[in-house]
Amino acid sequence: MAKEIISEAEENMKKTLEVVKKEYASMRAGRATPALLDKVNVNYYGTPTPVSQMANITAPEARLLLIQPWDKSSLPEIEKAILKSDLGINPASDGTVIRLAIPQLTQERRQELVKVIRKKAEEGRVAVRNVRRDANDSLKAKEKKGDISEDDLRRTQDEVQKMTDKYIKEIDQITVKKEQEITQV
16 A cells, blocks of 8 residues: 555656756757757647657757758748747758757856756756655555554655655756756856
């Protein structure tokens, strides 16, 4: 019984960590990475479609993304979607490929991004703590019913706390790493 609660809690904490990692991957750090376009959806025949499902995205240089659509007729739609996105990058098309030159980040923009990163990290920590709270509530309910003893409750709660500490520490580590990446000139 308690093992199920722990494994479910750990699964949810892992998912939270993955969400934070994905959020960080899609943030611009002055380097070209195909993950920048993860949140860009193109209106493709009336359906919002991620760019990554419509084209080959490569980073031939540190500050350049190359987008090669499989369907050349989708080129203008991809350009529109990039312009509408919050990336702040102007696409340059030659009729077959789109080039995205990633501009150097200003100090002001770096500071804004660090604030956003810290906010995302805090959201991740809160989500992990909410998973802990839910697990502890479930355990207390089981103890009230008499399904587990008070000693098992304490032991399991300690285990959940250790797991919570581990995932919060991981979030903090990837946050520090991303902050260093952003502030590096």
